[in-house]
Amino acid sequence: xxxxxxxxxxxxxxxxxxxxxxxxxxxxxxxxxxxxxxxxxxxxxxxxxxxxxxxxxxxxxxxxxxxxxxxxxxxxxxxxxxxxxxxxxxxxxxxxxxxxxxxxxxxxxxxxxxxxxxxxxxxxxxxxxxxxxxxxxxxxxxxxxxxxxxxxxxxxxxxxxxxxxxxxxxxxxxxxxxxxxxxxxxxxxxxxxxxxxxxxxxxxxxxxxxxxxxxxxxxxxxxxxxxxxxxxxxxxxxxxxxxxxxxxxxxxxxxxxxxxxxxxxxxxxxxxxxxxxxxxxxxxxxxxxxxxxxxxxxxxxxxxxxxxxxxxxxxxxxxxxxxxxxxxxxxxxxxxxxxxxxx
Amino acid sequence: xxxxxxxxxxxxxxxxxxxxxxxxxxxxxxxxxxxxxxxxxxxxxxxxxxxxxxxxxxxxxxxxxxxxxxxxxxxxxxxxxxxxxxxxxxxxxxxxxxxxxxxxxxxxxxxxxxxxxxxxxxxxxxxxxxxxxxxxxxxxxxxxxxxxxxxxxxxxxxxxxxxxxxxxxxxxxxxxxxxxxxxxxxxxxxxxxxxxxxxxxxxxxxxxxxxxxxxxxxxxxxxxxxxxxxxxxxxxxxxxxxxxxxxxxxxxxxxxxxxxx
Numbered sequence: 001x002x003x004x005x006x007x008x009x010x011x012x013x014x015x016x017x018x019x020x021x022x023x024x025x026x027x028x029x030x031x032x033x034x035x036x037x038x039x040x041x042x043x044x045x046x047x048x049x050x051x052x053x054x055x056x057x058x059x060x061x062x063x064x065x066x067x068x069x070x071x072x073x074x075x076x077x078x079x080x081x082x083x084x085x086x087x088x089x090x091x092x093x094x095x096x097x098x099x100x101x102x103x104x105x106x107x108x109x110x111x112x113x114x115x116x117x118x119x120x121x122x123x124x125x126x127x128x129x130x131x132x133x134x135x136x137x138x139x140x141x142x143x144x145x146x147x148x149x150x151x152x153x154x155x156x157x158x159x160x161x162x163x164x165x166x167x168x169x170x171x172x173x174x175x176x177x178x179x180x181x182x183x184x185x186x187x188x189x190x191x192x193x194x195x196x197x198x199x200x201x202x203x204x205x206x207x208x209x210x211x212x213x214x215x216x217x218x219x220x221x222x223x224x225x226x227x228x229x230x231x232x233x234x235x236x237x238x239x240x241x242x243x244x245x246x247x248x249x250x251x252x253x254x255x256x257x258x259x260x261x262x263x264x265x266x267x268x269x270x271x272x273x274x275x276x277x278x279x280x281x282x283x284x285x286x287x288x289x290x291x292x293x294x295x296x297x298x299x300x301x302x303x304x305x306x307x308x309x310x311x312x313x314x315x316x317x318x319x320x321x322x323x324x325x326x327x328x329x330x331x332x333x334x335x336x337x338x339x340x341x342x343x
Numbered sequence: 344x345x346x347x348x349x350x351x352x353x354x355x356x357x358x359x360x361x362x363x364x365x366x367x368x369x370x371x372x373x374x375x376x377x378x379x380x381x382x383x384x385x386x387x388x389x390x391x392x393x394x395x396x397x398x399x400x401x402x403x404x405x406x407x408x409x410x411x412x413x414x415x416x417x418x419x420x421x422x423x424x425x426x427x428x429x430x431x432x433x434x435x436x437x438x439x440x441x442x443x444x445x446x447x448x449x450x451x452x453x454x455x456x457x458x459x460x461x462x463x464x465x466x467x468x469x470x471x472x473x474x475x476x477x478x479x480x481x482x483x484x485x486x487x488x489x490x491x492x493x494x495x496x497x498x499x500x501x502x503x504x505x506x507x508x509x510x511x512x513x514x515x516x517x518x519x520x521x522x523x524x525x526x527x528x529x530x531x532x533x534x535x536x537x538x539x540x541x542x543x544x545x546x547x548x549x550x551x552x553x554x555x556x557x558x559x560x561x562x563x564x565x566x567x568x569x570x571x572x573x574x575x576x577x578x579x580x581x582x583x584x585x586x587x588x589x590x591x592x593x594x595x596x597x598x599x600x601x602x603x604x
Contacts, residue, residue, distance in 0.1 A: 086440040222462040226455055229504075230440040236402065237455045237508065238428030282488075284444040287461065342443040342490065 007288055010280060014295040018068075021302045025067065026060045028311040059196065064302060066198045069210045070263045071273070071301025072294040076217050077252040078270030079293045082343040083224050083286070084248050085158045092256035092270035094158060095249070096140045096165035101260040102191065103168040104136020105129055109187045110179040129190065130202065134261035140164050141253040148249060152242075154231065192318030193264035195305055202262055209258030216251035217290055220244060224286040267320050268327030269304075273297040275334055278342070300326070350377040350413075351512055351542040352401065357410035359393060359400045367408050370396045374410070376561055376570035380511075383538035385553035386546040388563030389586055394546040395436075397563070398516050401544070402433055414512065428456040432508035434501045434515040442490040446500045449489060450475055453507030475506035479533060495526035502533065513537070515545035519552075531556050550582065551599040573598075 027038045033055065037047045041056035077092035085094065093099075108128060147160050176184055198206065223244035226234035231241055259266070274289070277296045281288055301323075308322045358372040370393035378384050388394050399405045401412055403419055412419035414430055422430065432453070439449060453475070454468040464472070476482040479499040489497060498518055505513050518534070519527040527549055534543050535556050547553055553560060554573045562569040562576055564584040569576055576582065582593040591600045 083441070219460070222455065222458070222460060225452060225462055228439060228441040228444055229449070229452055230435075230437055232404070232435055232437065233433070233439070233504075235404070235424065236428065236431075236433045236435075237452070238423075238425040239455070240424065278443070284441050284448055343441055 007281060007283075007292075011291065011295070014292070014299065018295055018299050018302075021299050021306075022064055022068070025064045025302045025306045026056065028306050029055070029060055029309055030312070030314050030316075031055055032312055058200075062198050062200060062203050063196045063305070065203060066195045066206065066263060067301045067305045068298040069206055070195060070259050070266060071269055071297035071299070071304075073210050073213060073255040073259050073297075074266060074270040075273035075277075075293045075297025075300075076214065076290060077255040078272075079274040079286070079289060080217060080220070080224065080248050080252050081270075082274055083227055084245065085154060086227075086230070086343070087158070088275070088343045089271065090158070091268075092252055093165070093265070095144050095161035095252065095256075096163075096168060097137045097253060097256040098260050098265035099165040099168040099172070100137040100140030101133035101257070101265060102136065102172050104132035104134070104139075105190050106172040106175045106187055107136070108132035109190070110175045110183050127202075130261050133190075133264075134257060136168075137253070137257035137260055140168060141249075141257060145246070145249060145253070148246065154245070190264055191320070193266045193320035193323075195263055195319055196316070198262055206258055206262045209254055213251050213255035213258070214294075216247055216254070220247050220251060221286045221290060224248065225284075228284050263319075265320065266301075266323055268323045268331075269297060269301060272327035272331050273300055274343070276300070276330060279334070284343075349379055351380050351415055352378040352544065353413040354401075355411045355413065357400070357412060358408040359396050359405075360408050362406070362408070369408060371563060371568055372409070374568050376559075378542050378544060378559060380542060381538060381540055382542055382558040383535050383556060384542070384544045384559045384561065385557040386544060386561045386563070387548070387550050387553060387585065388546075392563045392565070394563060395516060397561075398514055398544075398546060402431060402514055403427055425456065428508065428510075430510050431512045431514060432505040432510040434498075434505050434513070434518055436516050436520065438497065439489060439501075442488065444489050445486050446476070446481055446489065446492070446503075447472070447485040449500055450481075450503045450507050453504040453509075456508065471509055472507050475503040478506055478537065479503040494521050495530070498522065498526075498530055499533070502530075502537075506537065510541075512542045512544070515543070517546050517548070519547055519549055528552060550585070554582075554598045 026042070027033065027035055033052050037052055038056060040047050041053045042061070047053045074092050081090040081092060081094055082088055143164060144157070144161050148157055151157055151160065176187065223239055226237055226239045235241055273296050274293050277289065277293045281292045283289065304322045304326055305319060308317045308319045310317060354374050354376055357374040358369055359374065360370040361368045374397070386394055386397065396405070400407050403422065414422065450472050451464060454464060454471060455462060458464060458468060473482070476485060479502050481496070481499050481503050484492065484496060489500065492500060502518070519530050522530065531549065531552055534545060537543060554577070557573055559571065560573050560576055562581045562585065564581070566584065569579065569581040577595050577598060585593070588603070590603055592603050594601050
């Protein structure tokens with residue numbers, strides 16, 4: 001009945017691909033390092049130049065690991081949202097998570113100019129951006145979750161999430177209007193998204209959030225499958241809708257919130273990856289889809305990051321632009337080929 | 344006959360409707376009926392009379408205004424949603440939210456009340472699924488996606504899901520809508536076959552087909568709700584009370600409605 005067995009090949013292929021893309025991502029960059037030396041650095045052996053070890057271990061490795069968590073996390077939360085809201089266009093940011101983060105960062109960057117002086121500079125350290133983004137998305141999430149307790153209709157929750165997003169986006173717009181060019185630029189740079197600014201300490205925090213979100217997603221596999229029937233059928237099978245919905249929303253918020261805090265608002269991955277994955281895994285069973293989406297999201301994000309690096313040059317393109325450039329044509333291609341998006 | 348063990352689903356002086364701060368909105372009142380074990384029961388009434396409200400009340404989706412629903416000798420309000428899921432399954436008018444499932448996956452979801460936290464199917468679950476697919480003649484379509492099915496096949500798949508849930512009672516809300524007369528008859532025949540060891544209650548507008556097949560019927564009219572076996576109800580003239588008589592009239596001889604000329 002369950003076609004778990006037939007997907008072993010798919011999972012094997014994806015795992016191999018992930019490993020290849022992971023090493024490819026690490027060996028590519030502005031400084032060209034021979035593959036042998038890359039491998040040495042990864043296994044903590046001495047390389048020809050000390051600088052290479054540093055580049056690999058303290059820049060490229062955390063960046064690649066961040067890319068994996070960002071891609072996998074956003075894709076899983078996209079899958080969760082598409083099933084919960086019965087909408088193929090839903091993504092991790094429909095609940096206003098990214099606009100909440102934007103508001104936090106905008107308040108910090110553009111508000112810091114008002115405080116001024118050394119204190120203002122202190123506020124703009126890297127961690128403060130992460131904290132501001134995290135607090136911003138946390139605030140919007142709490143507002144959405146508070147509404148969820150009162151509102152029983154799932155579609156109403158979707159619309160309320162979109163409204164929260166519009167309101168925060170408007171506040172950001174007002175702040176931007178009154179900000180000096182320098183701060184505006186800094187804010188815009190943040191909104192481009194970045195995987196490379198993560199330190200090992202940041203990695204630990206991100207990884208904890210990632211695994212908590214992942215665990216919650218795995219716990220919600222059975223409710224997610226029941227929700228494929230619709231809420232009334234799910235209830236008739238004994239599912240506690242309120243509790244399941246809360247779990248799914250919390251999982252999404254933790255994943256999308258933490259990722260946005262560390263990497264900025266990364267567009268399209270969460271929407272596109274579940275649809276791409278469904279092309280190869282023709283099942284609706286979340287027990288198969290969640291690991292499949294996790295692997296595909298990680299692979300796609302690593303590829304996008306490699307492109308954004310523009311190998312062997314000093315240029316780094318904004319990751320957010322690359323994900324949209326890759327993601328949007330894929331979704332268009334799917335729509336043209338299939339004429340409809342299913343979830 | 345009066346032995347309560349013979350009944351699976353009973354109501355006592357049930358009033359259905361909606362709670363309002365300014366006086367409750369009563370849709371129907373004084374509903375008392377006892378559905379036999381292994382009976383196929385048709386629920387008929389004109390549009391808006393409260394068939395769906397009654398079915399929702401019986402499935403614990405909404406609270407009764409007054410009176411009791413008793414399932415297997417236990418009041419409905421003592422059931423948790425989990426235990427009710429092992430007693431009563433439903434086929435609703437709505438289609439599944441995701442049509443990207445295969446028929447096999449759809450029917451397998453019916454086993455959820457019995458599976459572990461991850462929804463893993465045991466051998467016994469798989470047997471139930473195969474049996475449900477066989478009973479509804481959907482086994483050949485096991486690997487079809489729901490969006491590839493015709494309306495009649497989808498209805499059968501949804502009935503198979505309810506069968507897989509393995510409950511003594513199945514409630515269906517208008518299972519024959521959108522189907523042509525052949526498929527309407529085939530769905531009702533299927534329900535008749537399935538009712539050998541289950542109580543099946545369905546609402547329908549196919550009054551003449553229901554009269555031919557049902558063991559018991561519930562007839563909701565604006566004044567009163569009647570319950571009994573179809574022949575008794577025809578003799579008592581209950582079906583004539585279903586609709587205003589200016590346009591159509593019930594002919595007791597043929598068991599069908601005629602347009603008033």
